[in-house]
Amino acid sequence: MNLFDILGPVMVGPSSSHTAGAVRIGRMARRLLGEGTPRLARITLSGSFAATGHGHGTDRALIAGLLGMKPDDERIAVSFEIAQQADMGFVFSHENLPGEHPNTARLELTAHSGKTLSMTASSLGGGRIMVVEMNGLRVSFSGDLPTLIVQNRDQPGHVRDVTTMLAMSSVNIATLNLYRDYPGGNAVMIIETDKAVPEEGIRLLLDIAGINGVTFVGAEKEG
Amino acid sequence: MGIESLAYLMEAGEKEDLFDVILKSDCVERGVTPGESILKMTTLYSAIRRAREGYSPEMRSASGMIGGDGAKMREYAASGKTICGEYIGSVLAQAIEMGESNACMKCIVAAPTAGSCGVLPAVLLPYQQRENLSDADMVHALYIAGAVGQVIAKKASIAGAAGGCQAEIGTASAMGAAALCYLAGGSAQAVCHAAAIAIKSLLGLVCDPIAGLVEVPCVKRNAAGAMIAMSSADLALAGVRSAVPPDEVIMAMREVGDKMDVSLRETGLGGVAATPFGQKISKQMSGQL
Numbered sequence: 001m002n003l004f005d006i007l008g009p010v011m012v013g014p015s016s017s018h019t020a021g022a023v024r025i026g027r028m029a030r031r032l033l034g035e036g037t038p039r040l041a042r043i044t045l046s047g048s049f050a051a052t053g054h055g056h057g058t059d060r061a062l063i064a065g066l067l068g069m070k071p072d073d074e075r076i077a078v079s080f081e082i083a084q085q086a087d088m089g090f091v092f093s094h095e096n097l098p099g100e101h102p103n104t105a106r107l108e109l110t111a112h113s114g115k116t117l118s119m120t121a122s123s124l125g126g127g128r129i130m131v132v133e134m135n136g137l138r139v140s141f142s143g144d145l146p147t148l149i150v151q152n153r154d155q156p157g158h159v160r161d162v163t164t165m166l167a168m169s170s171v172n173i174a175t176l177n178l179y180r181d182y183p184g185g186n187a188v189m190i191i192e193t194d195k196a197v198p199e200e201g202i203r204l205l206l207d208i209a210g211i212n213g214v215t216f217v218g219a220e221k222e223g
Numbered sequence: 224m225g226i227e228s229l230a231y232l233m234e235a236g237e238k239e240d241l242f243d244v245i246l247k248s249d250c251v252e253r254g255v256t257p258g259e260s261i262l263k264m265t266t267l268y269s270a271i272r273r274a275r276e277g278y279s280p281e282m283r284s285a286s287g288m289i290g291g292d293g294a295k296m297r298e299y300a301a302s303g304k305t306i307c308g309e310y311i312g313s314v315l316a317q318a319i320e321m322g323e324s325n326a327c328m329k330c331i332v333a334a335p336t337a338g339s340c341g342v343l344p345a346v347l348l349p350y351q352q353r354e355n356l357s358d359a360d361m362v363h364a365l366y367i368a369g370a371v372g373q374v375i376a377k378k379a380s381i382a383g384a385a386g387g388c389q390a391e392i393g394t395a396s397a398m399g400a401a402a403l404c405y406l407a408g409g410s411a412q413a414v415c416h417a418a419a420i421a422i423k424s425l426l427g428l429v430c431d432p433i434a435g436l437v438e439v440p441c442v443k444r445n446a447a448g449a450m451i452a453m454s455s456a457d458l459a460l461a462g463v464r465s466a467v468p469p470d471e472v473i474m475a476m477r478e479v480g481d482k483m484d485v486s487l488r489e490t491g492l493g494g495v496a497a498t499p500f501g502q503k504i505s506k507q508m509s510g511q512l
Contacts, residue, residue, distance in 0.1 A: 001225075001373060001376045001377070001381075002225055002249065002252050002253055002373070003225070003245070003249050003252075003264075003366065003369035003370065003373060004253075004263060004267075004369075005376070006334070006335045006368075006369045006372035006373055006376060006381070006398075007264075007267055007332065007333075007334050007335070007365060007368070007369045007372070008267055008332060008333060008334075009332075009333055010267070010270040010274075010330065010331075010332050011330065011331065011332075011333060011337065012328050012329065012330050012331075013324065013325030013326060013327070013328055013329060013330075013331050013337050013340070013437065014284070014325050014326045014327075014328065014337055014338070014436065014437035014438070015337055015338075015437050016333055016336065016337050019328070019337075020337075048435070051435065051509070052434065052435040052436060052491075052508075054285065054508065055284075055285040055286055055434055055435070055436040055438075055508050056285075056436065056437070057285065057328050060328075072270075072330050074277070074328075074329065074330050076328060077327075077328040125382060125384075126333075
């Protein structure tokens with residue numbers, strides 16, 4: 001741990017895992033949806049999130065993140081009211097998600113456009129999070145580094161398409177992981193990079209047959 | 224990478240100011256310039272000062288157990304009737320206020336955790352005012368505090384779930400003791416021994432939050448942690464040394480944490496959480512889910 005893992009984060013209490021981490025989970029889902037504040041959020045709380053979440057403000061923290069707030073935003077405490085004003089509906093339920101980390105939430109979002117996203121993420125402590133599922137596929141990324149998420153058909157050539165684009169854009173790859181549901185089915189590429197991926201690069205990928213979705217999530221600066 | 228032991232701090236601190244030693248280490252560890260590092264730490268100190276202003280006597284926590292005590296203590300501290308005196312009274316008030324702000328969803332600075340966020344502000348903010356110190360001095364002191372926390376995180380733990388409350392309030396108290404000792408002009412040796420004395424004073428403290436919430440007994444333990452930080456700093460400044468070498472004290476802290484029953488490590492199953500009162504609150508809270 002470095003000095004600023006010891007001192008900080010600057011956050012709304014009471015818990016770095018149950019409050020600050022929950023805000024980050026909501027915010028990550030909003031960014032992955034990529035269409036601003038969703039119209040509807042169905043949220044399942046599991047484990048310790050379900051058991052002590054209400055007392056820790058985990059529910060309000062998740063909604064605050066979906067509204068685009070950061071962990072140090074004092075409006076987290078009144079996020080339910082703000083969601084109402086922003087016309088965002090939400091439903092909470094509790095369910096044990098076997099095999100997941102004790103602090104885990106599953107979010108199913110619907111955008112005003114009708115676009116949907118499902119995401120499961122865990123809060124690991126100290127405000128750090130890990131996305132473990134996205135649109136039904138097992139994944140693993142934290143959002144600590146700039147992250148490019150490419151959804152494609154599982155067929156030859158798409159890794160080349162993406163890495164060629166990154167090479168042409170002079171973006172260095174830190175990590176690259178591939179996931180799929182079955183051979184020839186849906187696949188996801190999670191690529192952590194050392195700098196932002198340019199928008200024209202993302203547009204280029206979207207023109208390729210077999211690539212169904214491209215999302216770039218930049219690394220977040222902490223206060 | 225980073226500061227690995229208190230022995231290293233004591234040795235390096237003989238030739239060079241401790242702040243410079245730690246600043247250099249941070250620059251190497253995170254790949255930043257000294258200016259970037261100091262700016263980040265200055266931002267953090269500003270956030271601590273802002274967090275102090277966020278306190279309100281009217282706010283209440285989710286369970287209703289927390290709120291209003293900081294204001295009571297502040298009023299009493301100013302009454303001139305305190306046992307500990309007005310200055311220590313203001314330290315206690317600051318510790319409780321910050322702990323209450325955290326429990327009531329106000330913005331705080333985790334140091335090292337959210338539950339122990341009151342200790343460092345409680346020992347630093349009143350001291351700055353009394354001694355008329357600059358913000359730059361206080362920022363330097365945060366480096367000292369951070370380095371002590373870094374060593375504890377490496378050799379033991381700063382998480383209640385892993386090491387009990389000694390890992391949270393104990394670490395915060397050691398960080399506060401070291402920071403105060405440094406500000407008062409103590410040697411690197413005195414700084415590290417102040418931290419060791421604080422840890423020994425809180426060794427074995429269990430993490431037993433009612434209903435698993437960062438409320439009871441967490442908030443009041445911030446006051447205790449601040450008091451022990453001050454007494455430990457004064458002992459070290461007087462020339463008293465921990466008989467056990469500081470790094471060995473941290474090893475003992477780890478051993479005690481490892482031996483601590485899981486019911487006493489943030490599970491809400493032991494200690495005050497397991498009392499009839501604790502169980503009653505726990506039931507009420509689960510009814511709200």
